[in-house]
Amino acid sequence: MAHVVLRNLVKTYGPHTAVNNVSLTVNDGEFVALVGPSGCGKTTTLNLVAGLIPITSGDISIGDRVVNDVDPKNRDIAMVFQNYALYPQKTVYKNLAFPLQMRRLPRDEIDRKVKEAARVLDMTHLLERKPRELSGGQQQRVALGRALVRDPAVFLMDEPLSNLDAKLRVQMRSEIKRFHQDLEATIIYVTHDQLEAVTMADKMAVMNGGFLQQYDSPAQVFNHPVNMFVASFIGSPAMSLIPLEASSANGRTVLTGEEGWSIELSPHNARKVERSTTKKVVLGARHSTIKLSTSPVPGAIPAKAYTVEPTGDITFVQALLSGAVVNISVPPTMPVAPDQPIWLEFDQERMHLFDGATEMALEAD
């Protein structure tokens, strides 16, 4: 196992910059998820680490070695691809044996390692089959086996679960997590699914437009998003972002909505708003931090239920405030109907404030 360091990594395709000055450190034994929408540069970053495409500038080190110009085969990495990339003409056994044969291991050792990997992944009975005779989940397992049989320094995984159906995905998610815990492997995992990143990773690197937006633990990213993109990308349903107008008078700071309502901010939040470059401030609130009442409450914001989505153990209510859709979760026992008047209260402790111009999170100090 080894740590991986990216320093000022850049990859350009003609005028287009796919990866823009990305720097991050993956510690030994850490599970890091690269997460972002399609086209954000996360897969390109992974391919750069793998050495499948040449870097434009910057450095990549695996262990203590700079590998910028090292062939993929000499980087001591293993990769799991989105479409598994199993060799169709080879049996499962031969798929697993291929990386070992390429390293010229003695035949009996190859046999021992392949059988061990098959045992760990519970696919001993599949060894003589061809990949096309396997289900999606089994193929996925073989792909994982082919990576693990070699005992590489770093595992690279490119959306390994996105071709599986929902149920299998959840199952394989916990298996990969277990696999990481047992092996204490260094894993770089690319996904567009923020839930996968949040549930599996020790740290997540949120990317957008080729830039690294935030690199931190999932809890930290969830609770302290650095900008509006991260805030809206992480968490489901997404954090509601409401554009408001800030004003101060007589030592009180107030945010006013398009509809004319206003919230008086706590002193802590008021200090945050003072740092904004403009009067435009965006209020961010997760669904669980907004309190909904069906009768008037002093100081609460009047609104109207737009849609009501019961999911079973929780019901999501959506309302429109200042032109933004606001998500609120309520217990399923609460009777809310569409178009019904509702009153909303924001939790001052757990609300997020963003600069309306720079879209960056506002901090008190």
Add this chain to the structure above:
Amino acid sequence: MTSMPSNVATRPRKSIDGWRWVGRLFLALMLFYTAVPMIWMLITSIKSGFAAMQFPPQWWPNEPTLASYYKLLDPTSSVGNDFLRFFWNSLFVSVSTTILAVIVAVPAAYAFSRFDFPGRKFLFFTVLLRNMFPAVIFLVPLFILMRLLGLVNTHGSLVLTYLTFGLPLAIWLLKGFYDNIPHQLEQAARIDGASRFQAFILIVMPLSAPGIIATAIYSFIGAWNEYIFAYTFLNKNDQLTLPIGIQRFFSENTTDFPGLMAASFMMSVPVVVLFLLLQRYFVRALTEGAVKH
């Protein structure tokens, strides 16, 4: 579509059935059209020279004989000696063409499919450009070229010519194959410890085997059957290929029809055998890409 009444839905099926019968009839006619001359060739080849000339013809020879075959395969007779040499010449030219076509087409097609190099599009279309003209147009220019190269009356002139005609399609066919092989397979192989070349040899080549086989069959048959260039480029008796050599059975006064037919039959044997052995791959190669896997 869903709002269509159900009785309409049965009508297209009926017309498909009708078409299917028309199709079968067409196939039966085609089979008749192609098989009858072959059968007639076989029957004539086992007749005696006299029986072959009879009218009305004998549908089945009164005295079937393999004399023509013995004569052709007997290296001590002058006819047999010639025939075997022509056969060998044809085999040499065809096999050389096939091997060279595969050696050139495989890497060329792979490069067109995988690498982005300057002039790639232009080159690829010039490859096709040759196919826009009928082959005869090139007869005289190529003859002049071969004379300049000093290749007239050598088998090299034929191999070179057949390659110019066979390669474009071979490259085109194989490129389609490589386009269908996911890049990730090679990437996986390279990460698993293979060099780029090993990834190609160990992973991509076996997957494109049907395409390579189809290319090989195509080149072989093209070279084996070719007449006009062989007729133009070669005029020494000991270098002729089979299609030209067989012509020698025609003579002004008597034509040895059984001998001609026996030679024709033996000429078709390698092609038929090759095709029967490899038709599986050939069909797969030509329909590859038609369906998404």
